[in-house]
Amino acid sequence: MSDSRLPDYLLRYYRWAYVAPAALRFWDHEGLVDLILFHQYRRLRDLARTALRQGPAGDLLQIACVYGSLSACLVDDLAPTARLHVVDVVPEQLRHLAAKLPAHASVLHRGDSAHLALADASFARILIFFLLHEQPAPVRLATLREALRILCHGGRLVIVDFHRPAPWHPLRPLQWLIFRLFEPFASELWTAELIPLLQQLHPDLRIEQELICAGLYQRLIIDKP
Numbered sequence: 001m002s003d004s005r006l007p008d009y010l011l012r013y014y015r016w017a018y019v020a021p022a023a024l025r026f027w028d029h030e031g032l033v034d035l036i037l038f039h040q041y042r043r044l045r046d047l048a049r050t051a052l053r054q055g056p057a058g059d060l061l062q063i064a065c066v067y068g069s070l071s072a073c074l075v076d077d078l079a080p081t082a083r084l085h086v087v088d089v090v091p092e093q094l095r096h097l098a099a100k101l102p103a104h105a106s107v108l109h110r111g112d113s114a115h116l117a118l119a120d121a122s123f124a125r126i127l128i129f130f131l132l133h134e135q136p137a138p139v140r141l142a143t144l145r146e147a148l149r150i151l152c153h154g155g156r157l158v159i160v161d162f163h164r165p166a167p168w169h170p171l172r173p174l175q176w177l178i179f180r181l182f183e184p185f186a187s188e189l190w191t192a193e194l195i196p197l198l199q200q201l202h203p204d205l206r207i208e209q210e211l212i213c214a215g216l217y218q219r220l221i222i223d224k225p
């Protein structure tokens, strides 16, 4: 698969993290991703799992691969006949993930979150875990639009990502520096809430926001009536 099919922002800003094979081998260690999230990886992963377990049953769609044990844990939580579908735009990410998941319980799709080749209303549960902060605003909006299109009525979308921390937060300067150096779009989640974007796309959503670690992270539970 040629690089030309990868989004510009991914090639320009995140090649070192997701595209080069050596990057995958280096970064896919739970201790490392846990360190990057200031030791909150397992807590955030489990908050996502809880929200999904409390949602409707059936297959689950994870939009974008995530390093560490998240996807394997999601498979563990599935009912015996359900499957975890994961979509990612980088083929190497999917190959790498395939080796970590049981084949009978997982389906991997190559695709761009902004234009997914999945049918309308085809999933009752969707997870987006730390993808949106990496995307430029128009791509972020398109990703949300696609997730809401694919989500069926009565379905649940769970988003876990960064949020603006409290002004006194001791990690705020360090997180800001990391964004400045490595994550050029992430601070947009500090200046704009995701909730109005979701409401603009679908005014009838029921949205519950939980702030974690004094606002450094957020979990959104979005139920589509």
Ligand SMILES: C[S@@+](CC[C@H](N)C(=O)[O-])C[C@H]1O[C@@H](n2cnc3c(N)ncnc32)[C@H](O)[C@@H]1O
Binding pocket: 007, 010, 018, 033, 063, 064, 065, 066, 067, 068, 087, 088, 089, 090, 093, 111, 112, 113, 114, 129, 130, 131, 134
């Ligand atoms: C979920 S995000 C960040 C997750 C987190 N930093 C971690 O620990 O892995 C990383 C994944 O998003 C994928 N990705 C980025 N942009 C994408 C897009 N437009 N469509 C689908 N996948 C995308 C990357 O290929 C990568 O596998």
